Amino acid sequence: MADEDFVEFAQAAAGRLRDAAFLMCHDWHLAQDLTQTTLAKVYANWRRVRRADDPHAYARKILLRCMIDQQRRRSSRELAMSAPPERGEEHPAELRMTLLDAVATLPLRDRAIIVLRYWDDLSVEATAEVVGVSIAVVKSQSMRSLSRLRELLGETRSELFAEERH
Amino acid sequence: MGDVRGRFRDDLARYPAPPLGDLVQQSVVQGRRLRRQRRLAQFGAGGSALAMLLVIGLAAGPLGVGADDTGQPGGLNVGSSGGSVDTATPSPAGSSDGAPGGLKSGTGEEQRGDPRPPVPSTTVIDTLRMGAGPDGELLTTTPQGALELLTRLLPKGETSGYASLHSSGAGPGMPYVQLYLDRGDGPGMVRLSIYRDNLGGNPVPGTVELTEMPGNCVQNEMVTVHHSGGLQVNLMISTCLVWDPKGTVPAPAVLSVKEATEIAGNPIWGTQLPAEYVINGAKRFPKLARSNG
Numbered sequence: 001m002a003d004e005d006f007v008e009f010a011q012a013a014a015g016r017l018r019d020a021a022f023l024m025c026h027d028w029h030l031a032q033d034l035t036q037t038t039l040a041k042v043y044a045n046w047r048r049v050r051r052a053d054d055p056h057a058y059a060r061k062i063l064l065r066c067m068i069d070q071q072r073r074r075s076s077r078e079l080a081m082s083a084p085p086e087r088g089e090e091h092p093a094e095l096r097m098t099l100l101d102a103v104a105t106l107p108l109r110d111r112a113i114i115v116l117r118y119w120d121d122l123s124v125e126a127t128a129e130v131v132g133v134s135i136a137v138v139k140s141q142s143m144r145s146l147s148r149l150r151e152l153l154g155e156t157r158s159e160l161f162a163e164e165r166h
Numbered sequence: 167m168g169d170v171r172g173r174f175r176d177d178l179a180r181y182p183a184p185p186l187g188d189l190v191q192q193s194v195v196q197g198r199r200l201r202r203q204r205r206l207a208q209f210g211a212g213g214s215a216l217a218m219l220l221v222i223g224l225a226a227g228p229l230g231v232g233a234d235d236t237g238q239p240g241g242l243n244v245g246s247s248g249g250s251v252d253t254a255t256p257s258p259a260g261s262s263d264g265a266p267g268g269l270k271s272g273t274g275e276e277q278r279g280d281p282r283p284p285v286p287s288t289t290v291i292d293t294l295r296m297g298a299g300p301d302g303e304l305l306t307t308t309p310q311g312a313l314e315l316l317t318r319l320l321p322k323g324e325t326s327g328y329a330s331l332h333s334s335g336a337g338p339g340m341p342y343v344q345l346y347l348d349r350g351d352g353p354g355m356v357r358l359s360i361y362r363d364n365l366g367g368n369p370v371p372g373t374v375e376l377t378e379m380p381g382n383c384v385q386n387e388m389v390t391v392h393h394s395g396g397l398q399v400n401l402m403i404s405t406c407l408v409w410d411p412k413g414t415v416p417a418p419a420v421l422s423v424k425e426a427t428e429i430a431g432n433p434i435w436g437t438q439l440p441a442e443y444v445i446n447g448a449k450r451f452p453k454l455a456r457s458n459g
């Protein structure tokens with residue numbers, strides 16, 4: 001019975017989790033692995049998770065921790081990146097950075113904040129809970145990250161990313 | 167374009183997702199394995215305590231002597247530079263016989279019957295009885311302080327190549343450092359990180375995990391000791407001095423898994439260290455190299 005509950009939950013959550021993972025890591029294979037690991041951890045704690053107010057929030061939290069763990073393990077294999085292009089308009093339109101490219105230049109925590117808030121449509125409070133930081137940090141980092149993304153993407157229109165939901 | 171979500175959607179459309187396949191079923195299988203490992207770890211802790219009580223009982227009971235001779239039975243001595251590894255728990259990863267780099271069998275149960283190519287595998291290999299944390303004045307753990315403690319806990323040898331590494335996701339007092347240790351066979355690299363998983367549901371404190379990463383010479387073997395409060399101390403035993411995908415710069419593994427376990431299991435490790443380590447570390451490593459890895 002518990003397994004059936006879990007499978008129902010997992011089938012509903014898997015696609016969404018994997019999309020969020022992909023937006024943060026830009027790698028479908030890795031996103032798939034991280035989603036599977038996340039769901040495995042949810043399964044291992046399912047008795048507790050199913051009683052939680054929002055199992056999806058718990059799953060998001062685990063996903064983020066899995067990403068952090070994965071990045072830590074991988075970090076020693078990564079070579080130092082050259083600095084990202086400072087402004088998008090230096091590039092021809094067809095080579096211009098996508099939002100995914102730009103998001104990839106942010107630290108993982110900031111990436112998570114952007115994805116949770118603007119893709120998963122979480123409130124500031126819910127985002128703070130998942131990421132494990134204060135509401136003030138979510139607000140300030142959102143602003144900084146959006147500013148950075150705007151700079152990288154070379155957008156000139158003032159309304160770009162101007163929204164700031166609370 | 168103020169719509170970030172729409173732009174994300176556009177980007178996702180450029181990179182079509184592969185099918186989910188049997189992801190959910192595989193997560194159930196993996197989740198069951200995690201449950202088993204957790205039960206094993208909990209059983210190991212209980213079994214270790216029982217075995218220790220038995221030993222004490224045998225020593226002190228019939229003869230009425232020996233209790234004083236045992237000192238602190240089991241567990242790690244607070245402030246000692248190592249601490250004894252509780253070997254009452256069977257080690258599924260094979261023997262940790264103290265030979266540097268000797269544990270290569272990689273017989274973790276996750277690999278049995280798994281047709282996939284070599285991937286990192288994590289196995290619970292032991293359970294330590296954790297001693298109490300340090301007393302006295304404590305300061306937030308710095309990379310320099312961590313190196314100071316690490317160099318004191320390492321086996322005898324010449325150390326060099328000190329560096330602080332970039333570590334995303336880690337909070338204050340959770341450094342990630344590296345050094346080279348030469349025990350007479352040339353330098354080998356060791357890395358240590360302190361990390362906290364805030365999710366809950368962590369293995370019981372004292373659980374020791376061995377993660378083997380085939381093809382990753384920098385983190386060839388990683389010993390993780392779970393401390394209280396979700397804190398993990400990871401000690402990585404490298405088989406090269408720098409990351410090189412061709413693996414052309416081999417270096418000896420300078421610690422055995424057992425030695426790494428003793429170091430990572432030292433109860434002094436934490437997000438705060440005795441002030442002495444932090445202060446001396448700052449003096450000893452005033453210009454610590456920084457590395458992205």
